Amino acid sequence: MGSGYFNNDDAPVNQNPQAKGLLGSGWRPLSRQFNWDFFWHLLSQDSWQLSQKALAVASDIADAMGRNEYTWWANLLNVFSENTRYKVDEFWNYVTPEPLAPNYRCKEVLNTETPIAQTVSRDSIPIDYVLNRLQEITVLKILDLLGRPDVITQYYMERYYYYPVARFVNWDRLETLGTIYAYWSKYEVWLQVDTYEKGRKYYSIMSNNLAPLINKATYNLAVMLSGYKSRVGQIHSQFPIKSFPADIQSFTDKIQQAILDQNQLAVLVHGEPGTGKTAWTQAVAKEILMPLGYVIFILDHDAVENFVPPSYLERICLIINEADNLAQDRGGEAAQYNNKTEHILSLLDGTLYQSVIEEGGIQAQQKLVVLMTCNTTERLDPAVLRKGRVDFIYEFVHRFV
Template sequence: MGSGYFGNQEDNSTPKNPQAKGLLGAGWRPLNRQLDWGFLWHLLFNDSKELTQKGLDLASDIADAMGRNEYTWWANILNVFSENTRYEVDEFWNYITPEPPTPDYRYKDVLWVDAPVIQFVSRNSIPIDYVLNRLQEITIFKILDLVERPDMITQYYLDRHFYYPVDRFVNWERLDIINTVYAFWSKQQVWLEIENLDRGRRRYTLMAKELAPLINKATYNLAVMLSGYQSRVGQIHSQFPIRSFPEDIQGFTDTVQQAILDQNQLAVLVNGDPGTGKTAWTQAVAKEILAPLGYVIFILDHDAVENFVPPSYLERICIIINEADNLAKNRALDAAQNNNKTEHILSLLDGTLYQSVIDESGIQAKQKLVILMTCNTTERLDPAVLRKGRVDLTHEFIHRFV
C-alpha cells in the first residue's frame, strides 16, 4: 500500500534544521509523492473546476516568471526555479497526488500503552494498575512480534514526509522518532502510531478493523498474579497434574471442563480442610484446561479482589480467588460490616460491575469468564454467594492431598 509513494531515487539533500538532519543520519529518507492516475482521474471527474483553476493559476505564475521585460531570457528561465515559483509548483503537485496513507481513526479496535510502564510505589494500595498496564504492554509488543516487519514506516516533520526503509528496520526501540511515526501492515490491516512522551517514554497505539485474533495469539498461556508487591506477569505453574488427584476430584474436573466448553460464564467453588489440594487443583485446571483454550489467568489476593476489573480487550479470562470464605464473609456478621470485598465478589460473579457501562472507544470483546474459588468452609460465606445462578458447580475436597 505504501511502497508506491516512495521515490526511486533517494534525496540526500540536508534540510536546514539540525533535527531533520538527524533523521537523515538515522536512516530516514524523504518520501516523494508519486503520481497516481486513478487519483488524478478521480479529481478530473469529481473536482474538475478546482483542478482547472489550480492548473491555470500555475500556468499564470510560470508565465509571469518568464515574461519579465526588464530581464534577459536566461534570467527569466532561472526565475522559474525560484523559491516562490517552486512553492506554487509543489502546491499544485500536492493537490494532484494523494497524500501518504495515515491510520483510519474510525477503526473501533484500539489498544495503546505508554512504554516503558512505570510503577508508582504507594504504601496504601497494591500496584494493580502497573501490572495490568504491564500486561497491556506485553500484549502490544507480542503483537508487533507476530506481524513482524511492516510494509511502510513514515514520519512527518517540518512540512516534509519521511520514510524508513523497512529492509533496514531492526526494532521499534531503536527507531529515531521526532514527531509521530506511522507503520502499516497490509495483510493484517493493522496500523501502529508511535508518539514521544516525556522522560524517554513513548505511546504505542495499535488500530485495526479486528485486533482480537492477534490479541488472542499474543496473550496465549499468560498468567497474572495480583498479590501486593509480588505481582507479576508470567505463565501459570502447576505442581500436580490433574490425574494425580483422587478419583472423585477427577470426575468433578471432567464436569468442570465440559461446563467451560458449554458456558460463556462459569463459577466454581471448592471447599475443604487445609491440605486437601484445593489451591493445587485450581492451578492444575488453569494450566491443563484453561490456558490451552486461550484463557488469561488472573490470581487475586485479598487486596486485589477489591480493586480488580477484568480488562475489556481480553476474550477469555479466568479469575482464581483463594480463601473466599475470608473475603466474601456473611454480611450479617459484625466482622463483615466494613468489608467491601463481598459486594465486589458478588459483582464479579454477576458480571454487573464491568458490564453495566460499555466504553464507546477501544476493544469490547465478548468475554468468556471462568471464576475458580476455594474456601475452607462455606459456613462463613455470605449466603448470596451460594445463591443459585452465581455459583454453578461446587465440590468438597475430603482427601488429604498436600
C-alpha cells in the same frame, strides 16, 4: 483509488539538524508519485477546483517569467525561487495522493506507553502498573508476531520520510522524532508510534479484528495481583490433575465440559486447609484454561475490590483464594468493614463484567471463569451461594498436602 509514491534519494533535505539525524539513521525523504487513477478521480469529482488551482499555479509561473526589468535568465531563476516552488509543491500535493496513513475508523485499537513507569506506595497495590504492563507486553508481542511491515513512514517537520523495510530490525532501533506509521497488508493492521520526552513512546495498533493477534500474544500469560509481589508471568502448577483423588478428577471433567459450553462460569471449592484447593485451581488453570487461551488473574484480598477485567482480552480466568474472608456474610459484624462482597457479587452476576464489555469497544463476546476457594461456606454471604451465581460447589475432603 490507487495511491503511490516514489522514493527520491536525491531530493532536497530538510535543513533541520534533527532531520539530518533521521537521514543518518537510515530514513529517506519520501516524495509523492503522480497517479492517474487519483488524477482522474479529481478530474471527475472536483474539476472546478482542479482548474482553479492549475490556473493559479500557471499564473504564478507566468508572473515569475514575465518581469520586464530583469533578463530572461534571471526570470528563469525566479521560477525556482522559494515562493514559486512553494506554489508548485502545493499544486503537486493536491493532484497526487497522500502517503499511506492509518485508518482511524478501525473498530479496534490497542495502545500502550512504553516503558511503563511503576509507582508504588505503601497504601495501595500497584494494580494499574501491572495491568498496564500486561497491555505493554501484549502490544509488543503483537508487533513481534506481525514481523516486518510492508511500509514504514515518518512524518516530521511537515515532511514525510520512509524507512527501507529490508533494513528493518526492530522498533527500538528506529530513530523516532515525529510520528511513525506502519502497515501490514496481510493482517490489515496499522501501527502509529508517537514520541514522548525521555525516550518514551506511545504505540497504537489499529485493525478491524485484533482478537486473533491478541489471543496469540497473551497465550500462557498469568497475572498475580498481590501487594508488592504483583507481576506478569506464566501460571505454575506443582501438581497435575491426575495426581488428585479420583472423585476430584471426575469433578474436574465436569468443570472442563462446562468451560467449553458456557461463556461465564463460577466454581467454588471448599474444605479444610491442606486438602489441595489452591493446588487444584492452579492445575485447572495450567492444564485446561491456558491451552484454551485464557489469561489467568490471581487476586488477593486488596486486589479483588479494585480489579476490573481488561476489555481487550477475549478469555479471562479469575482465581480468588480464601473467598470466605472476602465475601463475608454482610449480616455479620466483621463484614460491616468489608466492601469486597459487593464487588465479588457483581463479578459473579456479570453486571460489572458486562458493563466493561459494552464500553470496551474491542470484544463483543468475552468468556469469564471464576475459581474460588474457601475453608468453609458458613462465613460466606448467602447471596454468593444463590442459584445462578455459582455454578458448581464441591467439597475437598482428602488430605492432599
